[in-house]
Amino acid sequence: MHARTALRNKQAHNAASSGSNESMPTILIVDDDVHARLILGKHIERLGYKAIEAPSAHEALALLFGEAAVPVDIVISDVWMPGMSGIDLLKAVRERSPHLPVAMISARATLSSSLEAINSGAFAYITKPFRSEEIAQVIARGMQRIEELRLQKALEQDFARLAQVEQQLRNISASEDREMLSSLIIGLRHELGNIVSAIVLNLEVLRQSRDLPESLRENLDDLQASANDLSALIARFRDYPQSDALNAEVDLREVVIAAIDVARARPSAARIEISYEGDEEQLWVRGAEPELKRAVLNLLDNAVEAARRRVQVSLMEKHGRALLIIDDDGHGFDKALLENAFLPTSTTKLREGFMRGLGLGLFITRMVISLHGGTIRLENRPESGARAILELPIHTPSEE
Numbered sequence: 001m002h003a004r005t006a007l008r009n010k011q012a013h014n015a016a017s018s019g020s021n022e023s024m025p026t027i028l029i030v031d032d033d034v035h036a037r038l039i040l041g042k043h044i045e046r047l048g049y050k051a052i053e054a055p056s057a058h059e060a061l062a063l064l065f066g067e068a069a070v071p072v073d074i075v076i077s078d079v080w081m082p083g084m085s086g087i088d089l090l091k092a093v094r095e096r097s098p099h100l101p102v103a104m105i106s107a108r109a110t111l112s113s114s115l116e117a118i119n120s121g122a123f124a125y126i127t128k129p130f131r132s133e134e135i136a137q138v139i140a141r142g143m144q145r146i147e148e149l150r151l152q153k154a155l156e157q158d159f160a161r162l163a164q165v166e167q168q169l170r171n172i173s174a175s176e177d178r179e180m181l182s183s184l185i186i187g188l189r190h191e192l193g194n195i196v197s198a199i200v201l202n203l204e205v206l207r208q209s210r211d212l213p214e215s216l217r218e219n220l221d222d223l224q225a226s227a228n229d230l231s232a233l234i235a236r237f238r239d240y241p242q243s244d245a246l247n248a249e250v251d252l253r254e255v256v257i258a259a260i261d262v263a264r265a266r267p268s269a270a271r272i273e274i275s276y277e278g279d280e281e282q283l284w285v286r287g288a289e290p291e292l293k294r295a296v297l298n299l300l301d302n303a304v305e306a307a308r309r310r311v312q313v314s315l316m317e318k319h320g321r322a323l324l325i326i327d328d329d330g331h332g333f334d335k336a337l338l339e340n341a342f343l344p345t346s347t348t349k350l351r352e353g354f355m356r357g358l359g360l361g362l363f364i365t366r367m368v369i370s371l372h373g374g375t376i377r378l379e380n381r382p383e384s385g386a387r388a389i390l391e392l393p394i395h396t397p398s399e400e
Contacts, residue, residue: 026050029041057092077090079113090120250289278313298364306328322393331385
């Protein structure tokens, strides 16, 4: 290894060990040409980043994953090197650290090498001779990708916390102790508030990213809408159980009919027949009418999206419980989704590999129904299609 390269890498390792320059991103330059490394390193340092060097792919892997590994934010590697090529290095890095941004650089760029690099996971391909502005743009893109991945990881952690909250929700639903119920809901509300705040903040930072693909921006809109739904739910129950938020007398039949009217008016339901079957008499429950309507509408929207031609809604009283059944004639749930449908981030709605919405629709729906003392379950119909079954305790209205 060249003496200057060894010195620079030793300084980088010492800085990492001591914790100095923590805010300065580190760029690993991999090139068998010492002069090319020197020129690129000067460009990188002039831009305010820290550069370390490796004269071969094998030494780069040692720097990245060896016993004396140095933290690296971005790798810029030459394509054509003796022994192990830059493409082979790229593939090795992707196997061991799939989120580490790797850019390729070459003086002999060909269409086949460019395509192979991009298909193997390179986020950029630079041709020599390069300009300082090109290097700046590539590094900026790499840093943006790191930030987006960090934010996505933060969102995943938020979703994991939501899964823990979901278990608390089950405890709430099963509890008959009013004092325990109050304590659990207060804690649940606080935890959800923290999670939603973190999600909204992370989404806002992602939204401000430059060069964000339009499809991903649409995904962020869906994510934001789901977060807003959860925020609204938290706000609605911020005083529960001291307030009368869940104590109103509600005609469930009226709620269901109103939700059906909304679902029928949506463009997505234009080709779907939504039919209703049920008694004409009022069916009383205790609760918050807006939240019950939102829960029923969410189930209807899911059914409409899955249906091929028809959605059947049935409402009845059975064994002192209000029973709402929503059937669709779609393909039904696959086993994995059926087992995890109510967990946060469980969603079949994807756009270009990125989840559309938080996957909170059914999570929020079960939260609402549980807070009303009810249950909800999903199953596949024997004749094909899916079924959602919602049960709520019947309430006898007071006579005044």
